[in-house]
Amino acid sequence: MELSVSSPADFHVHLRQGALSELVAPHVRQGGFRLAYVMPNLQPPITTTEQALEYKANLQKIDPNVEYLMTLYLSPSLTPEEIKKAAKAGIIGVKSYPRGVTTNSDGGIESYETYYPIFEAMQENDMVLNLHGEVPSDAVNVSQHSKRRRFADFQREKNIHVINAEPQFLPHLFKLHEAFPKLRIVLEHATTRAAVEAVKSCGSTVACTITAHHLFLTVDDWAGQSWNYCKPVAKFPDDREALRSVIKEGVPPSSANSISLQTSLLAGHPRFFLGSDSAPHPAHTKSTSTPDHGCAAGVYTSPILLPLVAHVLESFGALDKLEGFVSTLGRHFYNRQLTGEETSKKVVLRQLPEGIKVQERYSTGENVVPFWAGKLIRWKIVGQ
């Protein structure tokens, strides 16, 4: 059996810098994708229009055949004037990382209200706010435990940890949406039923990305297995079920905005689409850790992305939603609809009942291990 998909688009991908970028940027195409929405958490982070355009030019040198959509990193140096400039230069979004929750988030934000003038400018200039939807953990550590602590101290703690960090973030999403109803907001890489329900309950300006790996994994798969460790961490089976169900959901045309009846019924919920959060790390930072520093957070899916998504959608009976999930719906939200000519440029997948093994690692100067390494996938790209 063969399937074809029009111009797949990955609406959340980490393409890194330097030698790692040289290795991983070409994997966007190799994985079947034509558009990459590029994350700005480099070192130093991408905080200005100039930096974003320079980064884009570097990526274009590595692979000119991908459309790169650029983002800025939300930080105190960003101003409403810079937002206007960025929008004019074709930069699409601003990514918010709460301080300290994930890779390169030390310069991340501590309070959303501080940034209201930025969000106002983004709303006016039709830029997208991309949210890493977790609040920082405040679990008591061992050394604090050993000190004498008053009851009031315990009450003040919010008991936040990797499992509840996403649900605890959702009030911020509601507040932002209420304050800026016209601002397009994407809750990135949702992992919980609570997040799915929250996004559904918001208006048409709020959407949500889902990764391929979160459709496979639950907590049992990363506890003790560093290659599957990413932020937000995969949650419980019921949460994974919610992610799978919303992809399968067909919706009536009234709530599908301008998407046609036929497309909306075939495509799944119109505000949930793929953002792989493909996040490569040098292999040694994933496989070893010290008592002070755990392993790096991030799962790498770019080189196998389209076959991987087809494989997992097939496993839960959603193969008919593939094109909506990886192309049409995200493109619709981001106003990157295809022209007639582009629609006819298809990526073709062939089903391999016996499966094909995922490569164990990718190397040049750097060495990166992909998700599902050594395991079988039932789909292969045969034309693009």
Ligand SMILES: NC(=O)N[C@@H](CC(=O)O)C(=O)O
């Ligand atoms: N997802 C991850 O675990 N890691 C991402 C950062 C992020 O998006 O959280 C990375 O840049 O490595």
